[in-house]
Amino acid sequence: MDQQDTTRAAAVAATGPRRLAHATERFDGPTTLYRMYDQADRLLYIGITCNTSQRWDSHRALSPWWPLVARKELTVYPDRRAALVAETAAIGAEAPSYNVSSNPRAGRRDVHLVLKGERAKALADLARAEHLSISRFVMKLVDTALAQAAGDPDMDEALRRVRVTTQKGGRR
Known part of the structure; x- marks a missing residue:
C-alpha cells in the first residue's frame, strides 16, 4: 500500500466512506438560490438548484412544508460555489423554518415521513x-x-x- 492509499484509508476510517456526489454538485454553471415564503410572508426554506422545475417536483413530493409555499424568490449566481456561499450565509442570517443545515434554529428534530x-x-x-x-x-x-x-x-x-x-x- 502506497502513501496515498494509506492516507485515503485513514480518511475513510475517520469520516466514513465518501458519498457519491449529487448530480448538481458536479454542475458548475449558473445556479439559482431560492427562498420559499408562506402566505404570511414567513420564510420557509432556502435552497439552491441548477434545475428549478426538477427541484420543485422533488420538494412537492418530499417536503412537508411545500403546501405552505405562496411565493418564491429567485436569485441566479454565475456558478454553484457562489450560490452555495450565498445559501449558507442566508440560512445562517435568516433562519428559515425548515432548513436544518447552517440554520441557527436547527437544534430541533423534524420528522419527515413519506406516505403514498x-x-x-x-x-x-x-x-x-x-x-x-x-x-x-x-x-x-x-x-x-x-x-x-x-x-x-x-x-x-x-x-x-x-x-x-x-x-x-x-x-x-
Missing part, C-alpha cells in the same frame, strides 16, 4: 374531516398516543430516549 397511495389518501381524508392540516393532524395523533401511553414503562423509556436525542439536536 392509499395511506396518503386515508391520512389526508382524516385530516380534512378534522379541519386540520396533515401536519397538525399527525401532531394530534401523536399527542393522543402519548397521553394514552403515559405510565407504560416501555413507552416512558422510549420517550426518554427521544427527549435525549431531541435535546442533542444536530443534523438528521
